[in-house]
Amino acid sequence: MSSSFLGRAREIAAVVAPTTVVTALLFYFGYVALRARFRYYGVDLDLVDLTLQETLLYGVEVLYPPVLVVALIGLLVTGLHAGVRWLLAAPERDVVSGWLGVLLVLVGLLALARGLVGFLVAGVSAGEHFPVTPLALALGSVAVAYGGWVLHTVAARRHDWSGESDLRQAARRSVGWLALVGVASAFWATNEFAAAHGRGKAEEFAEGLPARPHVLLHTREPLRGVPCGVEYQDGGDEAGAYRHRYQGLRLLVESGGRLFVVPAHWRDGRDGGTPSRTLVVPYGDEVRVELRPTPRVPPRTDC
Structure with missing residues (x-):
């Protein structure tokens, strides 16, 4: 045994x-x-x-x-x-x-x-x-x-x-x-x-970020530190509570109730331009997230 x-x-x-x-x-x-x-x-x-x-x-x-x-x-x-x-x-x-x-x-x-x-x-x-x-x-x-x-x-x-x-x-x-x-x-x-x-x-x-699904953020209050290349629109009173809209973002990863989003055209700064930044957005009543497929977005020339 x-x-x-x-x-x-x-x-x-x-x-x-x-x-x-x-x-x-x-x-x-x-x-x-x-x-x-x-x-x-x-x-x-x-x-x-x-x-x-x-x-x-x-x-x-x-x-x-x-x-x-x-x-x-x-x-x-x-x-x-x-x-x-x-x-x-x-x-x-x-x-x-x-x-x-x-x-x-x-x-x-x-x-x-x-x-x-x-x-x-x-x-x-x-x-x-x-x-x-x-x-x-x-x-x-x-x-x-x-x-x-x-x-x-x-x-x-x-x-x-x-x-x-x-x-x-x-x-x-x-x-x-x-x-x-x-x-x-x-x-x-x-x-x-x-x-x-x-x-x-x-x-x-x-390199593949422009072809990934588009992340639209609708917020009650304006976001701070928005990276270059992200388009902002103020919908005014007609847009309701979530009047601030941000587009041109792509999802990097989701973790712990937070979205890590980056511009559609990421720049690392090695070419001498302004490097891009990652925006961290928490889930909650202050933010609404909309995902949609999108064609390739032309690169921004003002960054």
Whole structure:
């Protein structure tokens, strides 16, 4: 009874543990991507009350490209490793194998040096549009560890190292530390990719804003801080209590009884013009919201 119970518990743990790790990673990378996405519109993600399911869905979206790249790299590495094993199988090819190991170690050390520069000098990594620093650290550690393994294999055969030498023990410790550097750097690179992915999605969303449903706001009192590009009309007494009308808005997100709306033509200010702003409008008796499909709105030239 106890042995079967322990066996069943191990099976459950083997299934639950990876699922928990994957869920945590999806939530984390989804959070990073969403934070960068809403920051593009000047909105702190802490103000947006998204559910766990919504965050996980964004996390799945972020992980598709890295997983595909890792799978392709895995196929390539498998083929290259098979070629290296063939090279190491024959002692007469030890000279070529040795030079290959030296080349891998040198390339790995150069990549690690580049990664350390980006890690220690904040201005270098901050100006990167692609995560060069973490990738250099990850690939450099892998190249050094693999090149060291090739050199150790050749040296052990030529010098008949049958016992547990001090060099072998030091090599094992070094491989462990290099593996830690590689895993941490790969996590860092994926984190940078998630942030870049979020910014890219924000820019893509901004380009499609003119074609999204039109948000019309009818308010009792005039709104303050209306962003440029939003048209205002005062309907007068004939319009009733909700006389103030605002059009030219699009919905960014709804959260906690609030609408986060943006102009139909979003400007980030990189062209020297006035950057757009996000307008936060609470639900309530003071505001009425009207949604309607709309054709593309010509861009405003006075902003």
